[in-house]
Amino acid sequence: MNRITISILAAATLFSAGCNPDLKSLNYDEINPSIFPTSEADVEALVIGAYYPLRGSWSNGIHSTSENGLMFVLDATTEILQGAYGIQQDASLHRYDPTTTGITRFYDTFYNKISSMTLSIDRITNSEVNDNIKKQGIAEIRCARGLLAYELFDLYGPIVVAPLEVLQNPLVEEPLPRLSHEEMVSFIEEDLLAAAEDLPAPEDAVYGRFSKGLAHMILIRLYLHEKRWNDVLTQANAIMEMNYYDLEDDYVSLWDVEAPTKSREVIWAIPADYAGTSENQWQMMVLPNNFPGRGGYGTIQSSWKFYDTFEEGDIRKTYLIAEYEGTDGVVYNRSNPGNYMQLGPLPLKIATDESRNTALTTVDIIMYRYADVLLSKAEALVNANSTVTEEAIDLVNIVRERANISLIELADYNDIESFNEMILLERSHEYWCENGQYRADLIRHEKYVEHADDLNGVASESAEYKTVFPFSLERISEGKGQFKQNPHYN
Structure with missing residues (x-):
């Protein structure tokens, strides 16, 4: 733990909309904790180290838009994405x-980053260092730690979180058990609540870095996970009372090549570049090799079942491409799908990024948006009181109106079951291929297995215990009896 390597190039890319090709990578090696950090630059280096695993890199960024990233894998467990192999x-x-290393790798690759942040x-x-610099730096790292801990908790359930005294004695081998469910939730909650106090307001935050808005947003996700509906309302109201966030008029433009650096809807985005430090590989993953002008690997598709759930005219399916003419002159669609x-x-x-002759793109990776606050508050209002209200319907309609589809009425969703079915559908339509959280939405409403079985029929291997992923055999072995596997995976 005394060797910390931090890429300044990666940080510069993350925290700016562009990329400077003249930047050089600097390494802080053999750090002596007794003399580091001693300056604002040293604190900044440690903060950058906390952002590093959260970027979009194929090799070691958890938010990669490839098969090594959360969105790709998590949306693929739902009707949003499907794959024919791998x-x-x-x-x-x-x-x-x-x-299944594609599933277990998220814990294996990233759990020790929490220790580094500690x-x-x-x-x-x-x-x-100056107290104000300390406060800001600690807030950003606690937000990063809370976010990463939440994401791993969402995947696997409680994880191992090493206490500081263990980390300060790395030569003493001490296998640790996973936290209890309550301890895990408290650990994440405490980090994010503390971060929300000291992070900058959204209007003061640098694009690509954390703000109070993000800390409150991840708390919303945590409280949704726990079905703590009143706490969801508290966090949603805290964001709305900032009087900063709003929906963009043009949904589709959020994913344009020009970065949405001034958007009042984006709560957190990861800037992408061509340097490979935080790249957006999604175009390469999705587009077939015969797609005109921008051929890729064609590794993933959506499902026709998902496509059919959209209403006529819903602009949110603009880039859900149902037909194209290939470079071979053949028109591919549902009737003539080929292998694509x-x-x-x-x-x-x-x-599509027309400026480069490559399937990579600099379209930024948007992780959280204000629309999520509106739909989360609507869901919490209804489930907190087991009553569908006009306020909840109105919140959903704000999102639907921007999507250019008809508004819903209370009379059509006046019971909690029909409302929750509707809110799940809205979530899938609004957030497909963003942060992968639709899987958690299905699990929360006990629809995860049902949707998988409905999509895949007799080929489905779903089961209730698969709402959490397994840990690798290596981690179980390292735990020497202290680290317990999730049920039914032994």
Whole structure:
């Protein structure tokens, strides 16, 4: 733990809309905790280290838009995405076990980043740096730690979180058990509540970095996970009372090549570049090799079942491509899918990047938007009181009106079951191929297995215990009896 490597190039890319090709990578190696950090630049380096695993890199960024990223795999466990091979097929069929590395890798690759963040917080706390710099740096790292811990918790259930005293004695081997459910929730909650206090307001935050809005947004996701409806309302109201966020008039433009750096809808986005430090590979993943002008690998499709759930004229399916003429002159669609659309349309979501002769793109990776606040509050209002209200309907209609579809009426959704079915559908339409959280939405409403079985029929291998992923055999072995596998995966 005394060797921390931080890429300044990666940070510069994350925190700006562009990329400077003249930037050089600098390494902080053999850090001595007794003398580091001693300056604002040192604190910034530690903060950058906390952002590093959250970027969009194929090799070690959890928000990669490839098969190594959360969105790809998590949406593939739902009707939003399907695959004919690889981890995308395993995810679609819910065919995963402790040997499925495409599933277990998220914990294996990223759990120790939480420990690194814990050490960074301690080092900043005990430094002689200006208190305001300390406060800001610790807030960003606690937000990063809370976000990453929430994402792993959402995938696997409670995880191992090493206490500081263990991390400060790395030569002493001490296998640790996973936290209890209550301890895990409290750990995430405390980080995010503390971060929300000291992070900058959204209007003051640098694009690509954390703000109070994001800390409240991740708390919403945590409280939705726990069905703590009144706490969801508290966090949603906190965001709305900032009087900063609003929906963009043009939904589709959010995923244009020009970064939405001034958008009042974006709560957090990860800037993408061509340098490979935080890249957006989605165009390459989705587009077939015969797609005109922008051929890719064609690794993933949506499902026709999902496509058919959209209402006529819904602008949110603009880049859910149901037909194209290939470079071979053949028109591919549902009736003539070839090997390119046999499962469903092409889920591009983002604009094609015409400026480069490559399937990579600089379209930024949008993680959280204000629309999520509105739909989360609507869901919480109804489920907190087991009553569908006009206020909840109005919140949903704000999102639907922007989508250019008809408004719903209270009379059509006046019971909690029909409302929850509707809100799930709205979530899938609004957030497909963004942050992968639709899987958690289905699990929350006990629809995860049902939707998988409905999509895949007799090929489905879904089961209730698969609402959490397995840990790898390596992690179980390392735990020496202290680290317990999730039920039914032994």
